[in-house]
Amino acid sequence: MKRLMIAALAALLQAASLHAQGLKDVIGKDMLIGVALNKWQSSGGVPEATAIVRKHFNSVVAENCMKSENLQPREGKFYFGAADSLVAFARDNNQTLTGHCLVWHSQVPRWFFKDKAGRTVTRDVLVGRMRRHIKKVVGHFKGKVRGWDVVNEAIEDDGSFRKSPFYSIIGEDFIEIAFRAAHEADPGAELYYNDYSLSNPAKRDAICRLVRRLKSKGVRIDAVGMQSHNGLDYPDLSAYEASIDSFAACGVKVMVTELDLNVLPSPKGFSGARIEQDFEYHKRLNPYPEALPDSIYRKFEQRYLELFSIYRRHRHQMSRITLWGISDRDSWLNDFPVHGRTNYPLFFDRNYAEKPVVSKIIELWEGRD
Numbered sequence: 001m002k003r004l005m006i007a008a009l010a011a012l013l014q015a016a017s018l019h020a021q022g023l024k025d026v027i028g029k030d031m032l033i034g035v036a037l038n039k040w041q042s043s044g045g046v047p048e049a050t051a052i053v054r055k056h057f058n059s060v061v062a063e064n065c066m067k068s069e070n071l072q073p074r075e076g077k078f079y080f081g082a083a084d085s086l087v088a089f090a091r092d093n094n095q096t097l098t099g100h101c102l103v104w105h106s107q108v109p110r111w112f113f114k115d116k117a118g119r120t121v122t123r124d125v126l127v128g129r130m131r132r133h134i135k136k137v138v139g140h141f142k143g144k145v146r147g148w149d150v151v152n153e154a155i156e157d158d159g160s161f162r163k164s165p166f167y168s169i170i171g172e173d174f175i176e177i178a179f180r181a182a183h184e185a186d187p188g189a190e191l192y193y194n195d196y197s198l199s200n201p202a203k204r205d206a207i208c209r210l211v212r213r214l215k216s217k218g219v220r221i222d223a224v225g226m227q228s229h230n231g232l233d234y235p236d237l238s239a240y241e242a243s244i245d246s247f248a249a250c251g252v253k254v255m256v257t258e259l260d261l262n263v264l265p266s267p268k269g270f271s272g273a274r275i276e277q278d279f280e281y282h283k284r285l286n287p288y289p290e291a292l293p294d295s296i297y298r299k300f301e302q303r304y305l306e307l308f309s310i311y312r313r314h315r316h317q318m319s320r321i322t323l324w325g326i327s328d329r330d331s332w333l334n335d336f337p338v339h340g341r342t343n344y345p346l347f348f349d350r351n352y353a354e355k356p357v358v359s360k361i362i363e364l365w366e367g368r369d
Contacts, residue, residue, distance in 0.1 A: 022056040026365045030315040032096055034059030034322035042086040048352035049326050054093055061098040061322055062086050067107040072133055075111050087144050101149035102134050103178045105164035106275045113165040126169045131181045138185035147190030150182045151175050157197055159206035176219055183220045194225035194257055197272040199235035204243045211250040225257035232299050241310050248317035258324040260345040262333055263300055270337055277337040286341040301357045308361050327352050
């Protein structure tokens, strides 16, 4: 009887210890564990979110406030207020800060690619605008940001270059120009390439070629960011894991930069995280408006445990895992690729309550079965 009581007490103490620990207390021994914040959270206006960040994370990134349309909506007019609030939040809460993102074809102000007459600008004009934007932004945050997503989503799923205005006007060397400008502005900052659907072999191979080409020219690139907007049945986990190995073999670290898990059915024709996708709402695409059924939650939990098992195996090749949002209520997946749905993709529910998957991930990372 005494032995049973001791065993029960030990189990209770172990459970209490797990509950007291945050994700950063275990995963943080191997790499950064971070979260994306919206401007209300990073201003300190959501106490529940602040408490979660302090307990579980050692790294933060801006969901939107560091994108070009927010920082420089008009040429030469920079607005750093919301981004400066994020910097202060990171400092006050002992968080490493990642800058997201400098060059992206989306959420870029319309003036960037046009002259005053509405005509497409020349290569020289766009190179100048891009370099000035990067140098101003990176220079403003010099010494406050650990690293930057310099270029975001420049490669298509088939491995070709995305025909964005940056590519169409400048050519493929816009990527090299952007990385060089960022390094000139803050030589101490790490520099990253970030993209989605990186389990796709053609896309993976193209990015490996890009990384090797940049490195062969002496261009600094420290990591490849695998966004990892995953679902219950995608991507193929063996291909996903192979991509971690492939990028690490290129001589860079691997980061999981925008992790979430879509639990809703995908509309016909849906493909990856292409932000341009926008499908018509149907009730069948929003099957859980009130609550997630236990059967689906179990699949959600199992999928996350499979992913974190991969990250744990590859912890020596990786330097960061970032969740794309704190709570389900804040997730972009409530409106992508269909507006007005109720999704459940993150570690904390709509009331900022911790889901059981968090303690199971902590237990998994510590090596207990």
